[in-house]
Amino acid sequence: MSATMFLSPTMVSNALNFQKKIHSLNPQNHPNSLSVPTQPTEIRDTNNEFKLNPSIPATKTAPWMKGPLVLEPNQVIDFSKPKTRKKSSDSKNEKAEKSLTHKVSGGRGKHAMKKILFGIDNLEEESQELEDTHNNLEQIEFDLPLGKLDEDTDGGDKRWFRRKLPWERAERMVFRRTKREKVATAADITLDGELLERLKDEARKMRNWVKVKKAGVNEGVLEQIRLIWKTDELAMLKFDMPLCRNMDRAREIVEIKTGGFVVWSKKDTLVIYRGSNYREMRPSFHGGQQFPSSTTSYLDIDDKDETTPVKGSLYERETDRLLDGLGPRFIDWWMPKPLPIDADLLPEFVPGYKPPSRLSLMNAPSKLTDNELTHLRKQAYHFPTHFVLGRNQNLQGLASAILKLWEKCHIAKIAVKWGIPNTSNEQMASELKVLTGGVLLLRNKFYIILYRGKDFVSPTIADLVADREMEIRSFQLLEESARSHTIDEPLSDVSTVGTLKEFEIILSKHQGFNSGISDSEVETEAEKLKLEKEIRNQERKYFILKMKINKASKELMKLSSACQPTELNADQEIMTSEERECYRKMGLKMDSTLLLGRRGVFNGVIEGMHQHWKHREIVKVVTMQRVFSRVLYTAQSLEIESGGILVSIEKLKLGYGIIIYRGKNYKRPLKISRNLLTKREALRKSLEMQRIGSLKFFANMRQQAIYELKCKLASLYKRNLSNTMENTCTSNVY
Numbered sequence: 001m002s003a004t005m006f007l008s009p010t011m012v013s014n015a016l017n018f019q020k021k022i023h024s025l026n027p028q029n030h031p032n033s034l035s036v037p038t039q040p041t042e043i044r045d046t047n048n049e050f051k052l053n054p055s056i057p058a059t060k061t062a063p064w065m066k067g068p069l070v071l072e073p074n075q076v077i078d079f080s081k082p083k084t085r086k087k088s089s090d091s092k093n094e095k096a097e098k099s100l101t102h103k104v105s106g107g108r109g110k111h112a113m114k115k116i117l118f119g120i121d122n123l124e125e126e127s128q129e130l131e132d133t134h135n136n137l138e139q140i141e142f143d144l145p146l147g148k149l150d151e152d153t154d155g156g157d158k159r160w161f162r163r164k165l166p167w168e169r170a171e172r173m174v175f176r177r178t179k180r181e182k183v184a185t186a187a188d189i190t191l192d193g194e195l196l197e198r199l200k201d202e203a204r205k206m207r208n209w210v211k212v213k214k215a216g217v218n219e220g221v222l223e224q225i226r227l228i229w230k231t232d233e234l235a236m237l238k239f240d241m242p243l244c245r246n247m248d249r250a251r252e253i254v255e256i257k258t259g260g261f262v263v264w265s266k267k268d269t270l271v272i273y274r275g276s277n278y279r280e281m282r283p284s285f286h287g288g289q290q291f292p293s294s295t296t297s298y299l300d301i302d303d304k305d306e307t308t309p310v311k312g313s314l315y316e317r318e319t320d321r322l323l324d325g326l327g328p329r330f331i332d333w334w335m336p337k338p339l340p341i342d343a344d345l346l347p348e349f350v351p352g353y354k355p356p357s358r359l360s361l362m363n364a365p366s367k368l369t370d371n372e373l374t375h376l377r378k379q380a381y382h383f384p385t386h387f388v389l390g391r392n393q394n395l396q397g398l399a400s401a402i403l404k405l406w407e408k409c410h411i412a413k414i415a416v417k418w419g420i421p422n423t424s425n426e427q428m429a430s431e432l433k434v435l436t437g438g439v440l441l442l443r444n445k446f447y448i449i450l451y452r453g454k455d456f457v458s459p460t461i462a463d464l465v466a467d468r469e470m471e472i473r474s475f476q477l478l479e480e481s482a483r484s485h486t487i488d489e490p491l492s493d494v495s496t497v498g499t500l501k502e503f504e505i506i507l508s509k510h511q512g513f514n515s516g517i518s519d520s521e522v523e524t525e526a527e528k529l530k531l532e533k534e535i536r537n538q539e540r541k542y543f544i545l546k547m548k549i550n551k552a553s554k555e556l557m558k559l560s561s562a563c564q565p566t567e568l569n570a571d572q573e574i575m576t577s578e579e580r581e582c583y584r585k586m587g588l589k590m591d592s593t594l595l596l597g598r599r600g601v602f603n604g605v606i607e608g609m610h611q612h613w614k615h616r617e618i619v620k621v622v623t624m625q626r627v628f629s630r631v632l633y634t635a636q637s638l639e640i641e642s643g644g645i646l647v648s649i650e651k652l653k654l655g656y657g658i659i660i661y662r663g664k665n666y667k668r669p670l671k672i673s674r675n676l677l678t679k680r681e682a683l684r685k686s687l688e689m690q691r692i693g694s695l696k697f698f699a700n701m702r703q704q705a706i707y708e709l710k711c712k713l714a715s716l717y718k719r720n721l722s723n724t725m726e727n728t729c730t731s732n733v734y
Helices: 009-017 019-025 089-101 110-135 186-190 193-205 219-231 247-258 314-323 370-381 396-406 425-436 459-488 500-509 519-562 577-589 603-613 628-642 679-733
Strands: 033-035 042-044 050-052 076-078 210-212 234-239 261-266 269-273 387-389 411-416 439-443 447-451 594-596 618-623 645-651 656-661
Touching: 186 261, 193 234, 193 261, 193 269, 210 219, 219 234, 219 247, 234 247, 247 261, 247 269, 370 411, 370 439, 370 447, 387 396, 396 411, 396 425, 411 425, 425 439, 425 447, 519 679, 577 618, 577 645, 577 656, 594 603, 603 618, 603 628, 618 628, 628 645, 628 656
Parallel strands: 210 234, 387 411, 594 618
Antiparallel strands: 033 076, 042 050, 234 269, 261 269, 411 447, 439 447, 618 656, 645 656
């Protein structure tokens, strides 16, 4: 009789004790192995009892087992090295595909970037192999004609036809990011290689630096550099905002202002070398150029005097051409070139300055629409910065420069300087708006953007318009003088149209038109007409509100008819006062609540209450309603619809808490009735009720306004009637 044997820990230890005997019987087995009996060798006698085969040794068995454990030598399980599953080819393919798409460990370091570049190289090799296969397509021979691939005469499997051939796959173009070429600095070009390496080694060891704050490389920073260069040939600078964002520009500014060479840079730090033939810097040297006195005007600079060649991209050249002749450039500009105009060096007052004349076209509004304003702001984002300003008032020089700029460009972009105390962009913008008459597109702590306006007229065109108006006016005066000479002569057959005689005739015909009507009566009549017009307008608005109220009421009635509330059950459980107090305290201590929103009581609320009653006896419903009568109505609705017992209504911090007991004989219904509104219908009903409430409020306001206007009109009629009676009495007396 075969039996299934289970090994226990004691049996395993007993079996390990017989390793040598088992090994002697079968030397091919592993020495560290355990025998498992699958078909034990046994002998059954006539009395149906088990007997062991004397040729095979037996091991000790557990007391609960009926027969001894028989171990066959050829049945061995090796626990020393468990077998590992061989990975299929599909997993290798998935790993190869994931090598280019899965997340690379290492964050953003060099190791991660090397992995990404290695994957891109593999992808390029595969794309090259696909391209070679596509080029050698004609040399490939097929056993099956390509034209008969779609035919299925044998009714075989078509799954392999769905796969695309290698030359049919969509090739992806991978553009490798071009490495930024290192630009040779002035130190690389001028200094010797050995000297440069020595200076770099010394720069790496430096630990003391000069802090360059928001104001940039000003005179205080230059003075500290001079003091360092008296004792050392290297000076370290550490930059703050905004120059730390553009270290290339910071290097240019430092080299221009100090005359040295930047030999080493790292993040926001520069080390500058004074040079082998260094002489102490002059204090008058500022920004690489000598600035004249503030009385000199930069607004009349002639372009012929500028002989320096323009370098840079087309964008820089066009911007320089636009800003030429407007003033000196701001050397400490923290953004990439082109350099803007330094508005602080422009004159504070310009003699004879006048705001520009404005002339709008006929039937063309000068005010900007919202779409036009948005469009102009988007345009100004891509414009270069024209001026840099750090002064709050006395901006006539800047205003005249802006007017010159507006002749070529319709937007003026002004940046506010960093690190200058007491700057107010609001004061700057208001004064510029008064001086130029432009439209303020944007104002913040970084930029002020002004638009010249639709009615802007350049000074040259304004002069032409003024000359033309003077010419037309002179012609009109000549015509009037000629007409006056002809009117003095007797004209018998000439028409009287447009002459003084025609006016006298009209006046004689209507001479008695205004007789007997005083100015007060005319004003009273005008006020009366105005009140009547206002009453008609208010009545029209009141009628529209009533139509909207009727429409909303019909919609509310339709939703209310869809709701069929349950009637109150007469057979309710009786609750004692002690039980009610106990359940009330339990409900107040409960943390899990059911929040009742603007939708009120609907099917979802009743389902939520039954879900609460599945785990606890009471449920606490929190409502945000403020009127207690509405809270009481909600509590009664919940009690009737759910079939529970209302315990109490408590005032909480957030609103009112309604505590409902499920009942002693509660049994969860198999199917919850759907007699109330759905969640969407309940929201629609809430919105309609809110709409009706607001419409009734405004209708009441209109009705009150109509009543007040009618009262004013009635008092006006009474006053007019009394005035007419007084006039008649006085006329009778005389």
